[in-house]
Structures are given as structure tokens and as C-alpha cells.
Amino acid sequence: MEILFALIIGSLTASGVFLVLRARTFPVVVGLTLLSYGVNLFLFASGRLATGAQPIIGSTETYTDPLPQALVLTAIVIGFAMTAFVVVLALRSQADTEDDHVNGKIEATPPVDTEEHAEDAR
Numbered sequence: 001m002e003i004l005f006a007l008i009i010g011s012l013t014a015s016g017v018f019l020v021l022r023a024r025t026f027p028v029v030v031g032l033t034l035l036s037y038g039v040n041l042f043l044f045a046s047g048r049l050a051t052g053a054q055p056i057i058g059s060t061e062t063y064t065d066p067l068p069q070a071l072v073l074t075a076i077v078i079g080f081a082m083t084a085f086v087v088v089l090a091l092r093s094q095a096d097t098e099d100d101h102v103n104g105k106i107e108a109t110p111p112v113d114t115e116e117h118a119e120d121a122r
Helices: 002-020 025-045 066-097 115-121
Strands: none
Touching: 002 025, 025 066
């Protein structure tokens, strides 16, 4: 079970980093979301993976730590607010620059061959 959890956390984090490094806004937003999912799973797994254990210390020999669960719930709320803010920021950037590049620069396009350019080249 721990190996499966570790593989899922690693793949979410790797996919998130890959998408954050893209030049368009939508993949960056999805990458940030995947990164937050990976961090949430990591925090959740840090409280020991135990099924059927009680969250009260001292009532049984094994217990589940409630702190990682509280941290994950808080991280979900903060992640939702961050995603909403980044989406609004990306929409504003697209409205201002009429492009969805993260850095705001438009890619250079090669010049179009017209008759004027052809005569100048001769």
C-alpha cells in the first residue's frame, strides 16, 4: 500500500512540475493543481496509513494522527482559493495582452514573403 501511495505521489508531483514549466496558462494552472494534490497526499500519508484505527490517543494501542488530516483539509481550501486567483489572473493577462503565454511575450513569427520582399532580395 505504501509503495502504491509513493508512486502516486511521485507521478502527481512529476506531472505537476512538467506542466508548470509549460509556456501557456492553462497547463500551468493544471500543473499547480496536480502539485497541490501531490502535497496533500504526502501530508495525508505522513500520518501513517492505518485502517480501522481510532483517532484518540490512549484509547487503543494503535491510533491515527489527526493533525495531517487537519492540514490536508486546510490545504484543500487554500489550494482552491489559489487556483481561483490564478485563473482570474490568467484571464486578466489574456485580456490585456491578447495572448495566453505565461511570460506575456508573443512568439516571433517568420516574415511573410511578399512581392516587395522578393524584389528587395534581388
